[in-house]
Amino acid sequence: MAGAAIVAQGLNIGYRNGAQTVTVLSDVNLTVEQGEFLTILGPSGCGKSTLLRVVANLLEPLEGKISVLGESPAATRKKRETGFVFQEATLLPWRTVRDNIRLPAIVGGRLAKPILVGRVKNLLSLLGLEGLGDRYPSQLSGGQRQRVAIARALIDEPRILLMDEPFGALDEITRDRLNDELLSIWRATGTTILFVTHSIEEAVYLGQRIMVLGSNPGRILNLHDLKPIKTFDNTCRREDPGIVSEIAAQRIMLAQAS
Amino acid sequence: MSRFTSLAAPVFGALSILLAWQFLLPLSGVPAYIAPTPTKILSVFFSQTDLILSNFTPTAIEALAGFVFGNTVAVLFAIIFAYSKFIRQAYFPVVLFFNTIPILALSPIIILIFGLGMTPKIIIAAIICFFPTLVNMIRGLGSATHNEEELFHVLSANKFETFMRLHFPRSLPMLFSSLRIATATAVIGAIVGEWIGADKGLGALIIRATFNYQSDQLYAAIVAASFLSITLFAIVAAVEVRVLRHHAQ
Numbered sequence: 001m002a003g004a005a006i007v008a009q010g011l012n013i014g015y016r017n018g019a020q021t022v023t024v025l026s027d028v029n030l031t032v033e034q035g036e037f038l039t040i041l042g043p044s045g046c047g048k049s050t051l052l053r054v055v056a057n058l059l060e061p062l063e064g065k066i067s068v069l070g071e072s073p074a075a076t077r078k079k080r081e082t083g084f085v086f087q088e089a090t091l092l093p094w095r096t097v098r099d100n101i102r103l104p105a106i107v108g109g110r111l112a113k114p115i116l117v118g119r120v121k122n123l124l125s126l127l128g129l130e131g132l133g134d135r136y137p138s139q140l141s142g143g144q145r146q147r148v149a150i151a152r153a154l155i156d157e158p159r160i161l162l163m164d165e166p167f168g169a170l171d172e173i174t175r176d177r178l179n180d181e182l183l184s185i186w187r188a189t190g191t192t193i194l195f196v197t198h199s200i201e202e203a204v205y206l207g208q209r210i211m212v213l214g215s216n217p218g219r220i221l222n223l224h225d226l227k228p229i230k231t232f233d234n235t236c237r238r239e240d241p242g243i244v245s246e247i248a249a250q251r252i253m254l255a256q257a258s
Numbered sequence: 259m260s261r262f263t264s265l266a267a268p269v270f271g272a273l274s275i276l277l278a279w280q281f282l283l284p285l286s287g288v289p290a291y292i293a294p295t296p297t298k299i300l301s302v303f304f305s306q307t308d309l310i311l312s313n314f315t316p317t318a319i320e321a322l323a324g325f326v327f328g329n330t331v332a333v334l335f336a337i338i339f340a341y342s343k344f345i346r347q348a349y350f351p352v353v354l355f356f357n358t359i360p361i362l363a364l365s366p367i368i369i370l371i372f373g374l375g376m377t378p379k380i381i382i383a384a385i386i387c388f389f390p391t392l393v394n395m396i397r398g399l400g401s402a403t404h405n406e407e408e409l410f411h412v413l414s415a416n417k418f419e420t421f422m423r424l425h426f427p428r429s430l431p432m433l434f435s436s437l438r439i440a441t442a443t444a445v446i447g448a449i450v451g452e453w454i455g456a457d458k459g460l461g462a463l464i465i466r467a468t469f470n471y472q473s474d475q476l477y478a479a480i481v482a483a484s485f486l487s488i489t490l491f492a493i494v495a496a497v498e499v500r501v502l503r504h505h506a507q
Contacts, residue, residue: 058408077412077414084409086405086409090403094504094505103413104413107423108413
């Protein structure tokens, strides 16, 4: 599908606290194509999560324009065209894995039951959760919980998936495995993904483009196209020389900027 | 500690005190009208079963009805207060003030209004349960995490859906902790009501036995009241275990 998924022009993002405004991230100009995998990299406090929250309509921008799939963030949110994955899995502990995945369809009740049952089944197998459907979140590992959270975000087949450091709290081995699974989900679904991370490796490995943010004040340092080093449409491995040298290059760039 | 010891230890503790009470207290010269022996108290349950039962039943009905009524109203008020800022600001101070009136001072008025039947006792028991549940439930309804609130916003859930799927289930642990407390206070409320004006019930029996120096009946009434509280508590705890099985993260 052609056309831009997200267009932001002159976006200033921050918080209004009474009469005071605190700008977290300023002058964001960005176009994300449909089907693109964009990683957003930056240190703590640079506003990378805040940017994602504006796209998800969890926060109104202070200034500037943003359109998501050609509409306002609120409109796309109401149409369920954006899925959100938080850093913490945020599963409801009193609901089973299956019921957590179904939650978006129950709140609003937008999907016919047979379709829903089929989708839950597909997502359980897509995310390697077969046999865990009747478990409760307390009976899962951290990695499994995050898989359930991703499945929940995918149940409405959103055209844009927003991920706010989803693997930040996981051990490195689990994180690597989930990175690979996320890439195969992305290839299989063609969803546009905005992925926030503070890990340079993760940002380089996953993204087609990296948006590098700097802090104090929060701003875009660099919008870096990785496609030239990523042959085979992102099916490269993390030990490929191109990826390794790109990680080193990004590290140097960030060190010089700060 | 093995399982056996952890079960046996409290039994041993209770038995040792009962034995000391049974044999050492009379030896120390405490007269029977102040502290009758455990066996004497127990014998009341067999020799005067009708007396105990006929006084236990009304108190049990009053405490249970007050418990259900008071907590139900408290939960409904909490929902209104939690979702309407204006009503909360307008009426919560009134409720707070009402709560500062000692229930003992309020009880005669309630008896005056509702007479000597069961109704005033049910209302006193309900009032005594009401406030802790109201406060706990309001806090419980606001206890969803920031992420959970944002999740429901992203899902475009309406207020009713957010209440049903998030706020209400999240409030249950706090609701149950106040329901546990209410099992004891509901019984207190019923007995206090009976003290002020009743001819039957454990409260009435306590007053009558005290003035007639029938200390075995007095102690038996106390044991029966405590049994009532424990039974209500056990029911609430059993329901809680089932309902909150998966609540802990």
